Amino acid sequence: MKKKLYIIGAGTGSEDFLTQRALKLMKTCDVIYSTAHRFLSGSKRKVIECSVTEMPQLIETSRGQNIALLVSGDTGFFSIAGSLSEKLENTVDIEVICGISSLQYFCSKTGNSYENIKVVSLHGREKSILGLISYNPKVFVLTGGENKAHSICKSLSEHGLTEIKAIVGENLSMPEERIVMGTVEELSGYTFGNLAVMLLENPDYVNYYIPLVDEDFQRGEVPMTKEEVRAVTLAKLAIEPCDTVFDIGAGTGSVAIEMARRAFDGSVYAIEKNPEALELISKNRVKLGAYNVKVVSGTAPDIFEGLPVPDKAFIGGSSGNMADIVRHLTEVNPGIHIVANAITLESLNAAINSFEENGFDAEVVCINSSVSKKVGGYHMMNANNPVYIITGKSL
Template sequence: MQNLYIIGAGMGHIEDLTEYAANIIKKSDIVYGSVRLFEQYKILNKNIFAPKYSEIEETLEKEGADNISLLVSGDVLFYSIAKKITEKFKDKYNIELVPGISSMQYFLSALKIINHNIKAVSVHGRNISPLGYVSYNEYTFMLTGGENNAGKIIKAIYDAGLDYVYVYAGENLHCANERIISGNIKDMLDYQFESLTVLLIYNKEYVNTANNLRDSDFIRGKAPMTKEDIRWLSACYLGIEEKDVVYDVGAGTGSCAIEFAGYASEGLVYAIEKEDEAFELINTNKRNLKRFNVISIKGTAPEILHNLPAPDKVFIGGSSKTIKDIFKIVYEKNKFVKITVTAITLETLAASVDAFKDYNIEPDIVCINSAKSKKAGPYHMMMGNNPVYIITGRLYNEEES
């Protein structure tokens, strides 16, 4: 079987290689790497070629040499093409991953910050939001690039309300024009950054998502609010995962949206609300509780949903008149969408069950009867809450597939 060495070229400087990696390159029958790496690494092996990125897999399919090296930019173990290549060619090659000095190692070393409480993520060429990462981690390391350049990421974090975080930026690391700067995020807004820039965001006020929110954590005003026990159970029935996109339709004070945001800690929660006072309360509660991956949307469902990204989970806090229209739109966006509806009236319960039946889905229905203690002189009395129905189902219909 042929040997394929996938070698991390780090920041693209030949000194980022270990001696072990350099020796592998020297002894290889053929070496492949990007145009950016070609000039530096040809001193180790003259038989080096730079195929287009889109042609790498086809090239490896046809390659007949015994020992092949593939140079990849960055960390071979972190958001690298190495994962895809390893999975595809595991039966053709003996594959060895050879790490070098990554931009994260180099940058943190320069800052003298030890990697013990750092969340690392790449936003380079990926359609993801930085807001959850920064909200829920003390340190967040980011590889930026493409449309998600450093300037755009910094502005998005600042505009969301995280105006108190501290930013370290490193561009063209380990190159002659290297620049490392830092400051409060507001002071970083006017900088222009090169495409090869990494960021480290320090949030000393980060939120621990392990803590569920209590009703007393929220400012309520006159807006309706789903009680804490129903919020917690609804989150469980929805089965929210960390990268999910979630809709909260009819968000009220935002208590459910903000609760769900901790579960979707690397995703986004869209809180849709039409009433002015409630909409402002969502923003106030979001800022107070520092869960900035909640995006407040002013408008009426279902019309306002058309321009939102496809949801993974949808929570509807009682909306019997438009529930079928809401189901239709979210199903068109994602036929695997999971929906939970809460209802206190029999009319909303019936409308919810009927809406699920349109997709041949038998929903899971539970009725929650809860009571809270209330002090009455020397005694404690249990005061009953209104019974609440939680109706849950996934719209995907196997018969249609």
């Protein structure tokens, strides 16, 4: 007969926050393991600490028929319960027992509702929350590893988000529990350990569903992609929330900032060589709250080295390097999706040839738009220059 394994969400670590169901089951178990440090440390129950990698062997060699495994928080909230269940499903009969998450405990402790909070785990992960905090009023963060709470506060401050409000909870439900409030700039001077969570609040967050119009951007003398062309270009790019996107020849940053709203859980790299344009991108980024836009000074494709691998790329200006840009992009990511805009027939031809030489089927759309202008009691239509939108589709 197979052994029985109960994977139990142990809440924040104190026995007071175990459910009655969990406590009753633990009384019937022959052995209790824990994958988290200090769980039930004040209890009379004998709990054996172990690592996740040890579990299959421990279960196989255990003399007990009924086994409990305590995992942190709730089994359905960024938990190892799912991966453990997959590894052990052919070895034992598994029953998963839900627990209380750190989100539930922390929000009740601080008097916050969590129904509209965006949740992210940075524990042991390489991920930026600049987009999430730009486009959400509240973000709950599981911290740890390199991404401790004070490090996240420092990073947000360095990117210009100094006034974001933060509440940090450390060692929740333990005797040494600590809850601290302040701006991220203030809390960057603190030191927090691995067992910490934080709630960030941005009263000036951006609603990324609202489209931008040309008048929203500072322009100067730098050319800008018109809003009608941006709309079609963005539709062709088909950006997803977690994408990493390049805007090559970013100009005023109008396309980059629109892309950043769609890649709200990702990053956009606005690549530009013109000093005036670089200054405009930085100003528009702050003005429109697009903090997940990263301004990169340089010429493509030389500047690509050191940047992350893009999922999508938009080429608004190539400085005559269209062929090299497309080749480099396809080398780092053979499955990349590329869209280019062109005004002249020569640029159109260069884009089509570059796409086809690198294994793409080039689709071309020509946008001829006119915008009304009031003249006296009449409305006159002013025509914009035709723009070619070239999409690289895999053959």
